[in-house]
Amino acid sequence: MRHSSFLEVNLSLLGQNFQQIKALAPKAEILPMVKSDAYGNGMIPVSQFLVNECGVKKLGCATLGEALRLFDECPDLNAEALVFSDSELLNEKAREAYLHYNITPILHRKCDLELVLKDPSFKKMPLILKMNTGMNRLGLLSEDLDQYMPLLKQRGVEHLLTHFARSAQTIRPDDKCHKQYQEFELIKQKLRQNGVEIRSTSIANSGAIEQRFGVEETLVRPGLMLYGPPSVLDPVTWQGQQVSRLVTKVISTSHVKKGTPVGYGVNVADKDSFMVAVALGYGDGILTFLSGTKLLMNGHVGKIFGRVNMDVTIIQFDSEAESSFKAEDQVEIWNHDSKVITDISLQSKTHAYQLMCSISPRIPRIYKVK
Numbered sequence: 001m002r003h004s005s006f007l008e009v010n011l012s013l014l015g016q017n018f019q020q021i022k023a024l025a026p027k028a029e030i031l032p033m034v035k036s037d038a039y040g041n042g043m044i045p046v047s048q049f050l051v052n053e054c055g056v057k058k059l060g061c062a063t064l065g066e067a068l069r070l071f072d073e074c075p076d077l078n079a080e081a082l083v084f085s086d087s088e089l090l091n092e093k094a095r096e097a098y099l100h101y102n103i104t105p106i107l108h109r110k111c112d113l114e115l116v117l118k119d120p121s122f123k124k125m126p127l128i129l130k131m132n133t134g135m136n137r138l139g140l141l142s143e144d145l146d147q148y149m150p151l152l153k154q155r156g157v158e159h160l161l162t163h164f165a166r167s168a169q170t171i172r173p174d175d176k177c178h179k180q181y182q183e184f185e186l187i188k189q190k191l192r193q194n195g196v197e198i199r200s201t202s203i204a205n206s207g208a209i210e211q212r213f214g215v216e217e218t219l220v221r222p223g224l225m226l227y228g229p230p231s232v233l234d235p236v237t238w239q240g241q242q243v244s245r246l247v248t249k250v251i252s253t254s255h256v257k258k259g260t261p262v263g264y265g266v267n268v269a270d271k272d273s274f275m276v277a278v279a280l281g282y283g284d285g286i287l288t289f290l291s292g293t294k295l296l297m298n299g300h301v302g303k304i305f306g307r308v309n310m311d312v313t314i315i316q317f318d319s320e321a322e323s324s325f326k327a328e329d330q331v332e333i334w335n336h337d338s339k340v341i342t343d344i345s346l347q348s349k350t351h352a353y354q355l356m357c358s359i360s361p362r363i364p365r366i367y368k369v370k
Contacts, residue, residue: 007040007246007366009244011369021226024215032060033060067082081103082128084106089112107127108129133162133183135165139162160198161203162183164208167205167213171213201219207231227242233342248333250325263307274317276315283310286333297332303315
């Protein structure tokens with residue numbers, strides 16, 4: 001565990017982002033995604049805030065294990081957890097959890113749909129069906145439903161959903177998103193023509209919500225945007241605030257001459273430099289793909305030099321930065337301006353989601369409410 005490095009999570013900013021999403025989708029219920037430890041921000045405090053302060057009734061998890069952790073640590077949480085991908089329905093022991101907790105699997109495989117429809121233990125389980133409309137990752141095909149129509153007619157579909165493959169790009173007429181939406185409408189029509197009641201629907205993830213596409217369905221499912229960064233980068237329309245602030249400290253500083261090797265490998269200074277070693281490394285989410293990334297610290301632009309060194313990262317500055325840094329100083333990697341983490345992710349050819357989710361439990365989370 002680190003002491004002087006931490007991730008500060010401002011729950012008030014989370015609440016403000018939530019209200020902005022409501023304004024974009026005023027008719028829809030918001031189903032926030034809290035998978036991957038709420039995108040690295042801490043699933044338990046984030047979920048409690050969303051339910052108790054924002055009135056959320058449903059939370060999105062990726063795995064049954066995440067959903068179980070949620071209710072094991074928050075037994076009185078007044079919400080339903082939906083398991084989007086790794087439902088463990090074919091695991092006879094694990095699937096018993098669905099009978100004892102307010103957890104519902106999202107059915108995206110024929111084998112799971114058949115199990116839930118035919119096992120009498122699950123006769124009261126709400127049916128949530130995820131359809132493959134062209135993303136070709138997870139989801140039932142329209143024809144997969146044909147043999148089950150009589151059983152679906154008896155029970156109805158509680159929630160029908162699909163997922164956009166390209167909503168992080170600008171949505172244009174007749175594009176992939178429109179084709180997926182058209183396929184989704186055809187599936188709805190097919191079910192209703194066979195007498196199957198559909199009680200709720202959702203299609204919009206973060207990129208679609210940012211563009212107000214698919215927000216007329218019953219629910220919307222914000223993920224990344226809820227925590228600050230935009231999904232759509234050209235142009236950026238989402239002005240959410242970065243919920244987290246990653247803070248560390250200076251361990252040591254040094255001057256090096258041009259040509260001096262520093263750290264692992266053969267990484268030599270390309271100029272006379274002022275090097276600042278900070279208390280973050282592989283175990284803290286600062287991974288090798290961040291090498292060369294430029295950071296603004298204490299008014300100076302430096303770059304992550306060479307390889308990240310296990311538990312230490314070296315930031316290279318021009319020599320005149322010396323007066324702005326000393327050992328034990330506190331410095332920020334990113335702050336509550338979502339443009340900062342977005343810029344870091346673009347430079348390192350990754351995604352803000354990955355940066356946030358890679359912050360390990362060794363970094364304490366500190367929660368603030370203004």
